[in-house]
Amino acid sequence: MKRQLAIAAALLGALIGSAPSASAAGPDHWTAAGTSYTDSLGGGQGLASRADGSLLYRGLLDIPLDLRIGGWNHVGDPDVARGYTFDAYQGADTATAKLFAVTTPAGKRYDYVHPLDPGEKVNNSFAAVSPDEQWLVSGEWGDQNRLQVFPAPLLNPATPAAGGTLPQAGQISLDRPVRDIQGCDFVTGTRLVCASDDASGELFPQSRPLLQVDLAHPLDGGPVTGTVTSLFGLEQRSICTGAFEAEGVDYAPRTGTLRTEVIPPGVCAVATTVYAYHRS
Numbered sequence: 001m002k003r004q005l006a007i008a009a010a011l012l013g014a015l016i017g018s019a020p021s022a023s024a025a026g027p028d029h030w031t032a033a034g035t036s037y038t039d040s041l042g043g044g045q046g047l048a049s050r051a052d053g054s055l056l057y058r059g060l061l062d063i064p065l066d067l068r069i070g071g072w073n074h075v076g077d078p079d080v081a082r083g084y085t086f087d088a089y090q091g092a093d094t095a096t097a098k099l100f101a102v103t104t105p106a107g108k109r110y111d112y113v114h115p116l117d118p119g120e121k122v123n124n125s126f127a128a129v130s131p132d133e134q135w136l137v138s139g140e141w142g143d144q145n146r147l148q149v150f151p152a153p154l155l156n157p158a159t160p161a162a163g164g165t166l167p168q169a170g171q172i173s174l175d176r177p178v179r180d181i182q183g184c185d186f187v188t189g190t191r192l193v194c195a196s197d198d199a200s201g202e203l204f205p206q207s208r209p210l211l212q213v214d215l216a217h218p219l220d221g222g223p224v225t226g227t228v229t230s231l232f233g234l235e236q237r238s239i240c241t242g243a244f245e246a247e248g249v250d251y252a253p254r255t256g257t258l259r260t261e262v263i264p265p266g267v268c269a270v271a272t273t274v275y276a277y278h279r280s
Contacts, residue, residue: 027212027229027231028187028191028193028212028231028279029231029279029280030210030231030232030258030277030278030279030280031277031278031279031280032235032275032276032277033257033276033277033278034275034276035273035274035275035276036273036274036276037271037272037273037274038057038261038271038272038274039059039270039271039272040059040263040269040270040271040272041059041060041061041270042057042059042061042062043057043058043059043261043272044059044060044247044261044263044272045058045059045060045062045074045075045076045077045247045248046058046075046076046077046078046126046182046183046247046248046249046250046261047077047078047248047250047259047261047274048077048078048079048080048085048185048248048250049080049250049251049252049254049255049257049259050080050083051080051083051254053252053254053255055250055259056078056080056085058075058076058077058078058087058248059075060074060075062075063075063089064109067089067099067101067111071091071092071095072089072090072091072099073090073091073092074089074090074091074124075087075088075089076088076089076090076124076125076126076127076138076182076183076248077125077126077127077128077182077183077184077247077248077249077250078126078127078248079126079127079128079129079185080129081129081133081152081155082105082133082155083104083105084102084103084104084105084154084155085102085103086100086101086102086127086129086136086152086153087100087101087102087103087127088100088124088125088126088127088138089101089124090122090123090124091122092122093122095116095122096115096116097113097114097115097116098113098114098116098122098123098124098138099111099112099113099114099124100112100114100124100127100136100138100150100153100166102153102154104154110153110154110162110163111163112153112159112160112163112164112165112166113164113165113166114150114165114166114167114168115165117168120140120148120168121140121141121142123139123140123141123142124138124140125138125139125140125141125181125182125183126138126139126181126182126183126184126248128183128184128185128186128192129152129155129186130152130186130189130218130219131186131188131189131253132189132218132219133152133155133156134151134152134155134156134219135149135150135151135152135156135169135219135221136149136150136151136152136153137149137150137172137184137186137192137219138150139181139184139194140181141180141181142179142180143177143178143179143203144174144177144178144179144181145173145174145176145177145178146171146172146173146174147171147172147174147181147184147192147194147213147226148168148171148172149168149169149170149171149172149219149221150166150167150168150169151166151167151169151221153166169221169222170220170221170222170223170224171223172213172215172219172224172225172226173223173224173225173226174213174225174226174227174228175225175226175227175228176203176228177203178194178196178198178203178211178228179196179197179198179200179202179203180196180197180198180246181194181195181196181197181211182195182196182197182245182246182247182248182249183195183247183248183249183250183261184213184249185249185250185251186251187251187258189215189218189219190214190215190216190217190218191212191213191214191215192212192213192215192226193210193211193212193213193231193249193251193258194210194211194212194213194249195208195210195211195234195246195247195248195249195260195261196208196209196210196211196246197245197246197247199243199244204230205230206230206232206233207233207234207236208233208234208236208244208246208262209230209231209232209233209234210230210231210232210233210234210249210260211228211229211230211231212228212229212230212231213226213227213228213229214226214227214229234246234260234262234275235260235262235273235275236262236264237264237273238264238265238268238273239268240264240265240266240267240268240269241265241266242265242266243265244262244263244264244265245262245263246260246261246262247260247261247262247263247272248260248261249261256278256279257276257277257278258276258277258278259274259275259276259277260274260275260277261273261274261275262275
C-alpha cells in the first residue's frame, strides 16, 4: 500500500509539474467590441473601471489645485481597487520624487511620496493595483527593462496609514525592452496588458503595440520576471492626419472588457477615442 501511495503521489506531482503556466498558455486574443469618446482634457490620460461597471477618467483638468501648486503637473493612467482610486503624479524634469495619491471611497485623499532611487526616471505614467490589492505597479518613460512595484498604499499594511513615504519593492524584470509605456492593468494575478506609445516599429512590428506581460508568479514584494508579448497595434483612426498618442488601458473583470485610449492628431485631439475589446 505504501508503494502504491508513493507511485500515486509521484504521478500527481508529475501532472502538476507539467500543468501549463499563465505564460505557457499563450497570448490572449481580443476582438473589437465598440468605440466611444471622452473629452481629452478631462479624460485623455487614462481610465479605470469601478466595481459597478462605471468608468473613471483622468485628464490634466483633474489635477487638484493643491497638487498643481505643489509642482505635480501630470497625472497618469489611474486604477480603482476596493473602491479606492489610485493616481500617479509626476512633476518637472528636475523633480526628485514621484507621487501616488489614494482617494478612499469616502472621498478622503492620502498622498504617498516616493523619493527617486538611483537611476530611476522621474516619469510616473500609471498606477495598476494587483488583483490581491497588495501591490502597485507603475512605469517610467523611454526604453525600459522593468516595471516598478510598490506596496499598495492604504491597502497593504506595510504602508503608512495616512500618507507618507513609499519605498519601492521588488521590481518586474522584463525579458525584452519596452518603450514609452503609458498604462498597464492586470488581467489576472500573473498577466498584465500595457499600452505602448512607440510607433517606431523597432522593438515590436506594430505601431503603438498593446503588450502582454506574463509574470513568473504573482507579486509578493520580491523580484519577479515578466515575459513580454506584442498582441496587436492599437487602433489609430481619425479624419485628422498626423501623430496619434496611445494613453491609458483598463481591464474590467466584471465584464471581461478591455479598453484602450488613443488621442487623435491635430484639432481632433480635443476628443480621445476609447476602443473596447472582448476576448475572442
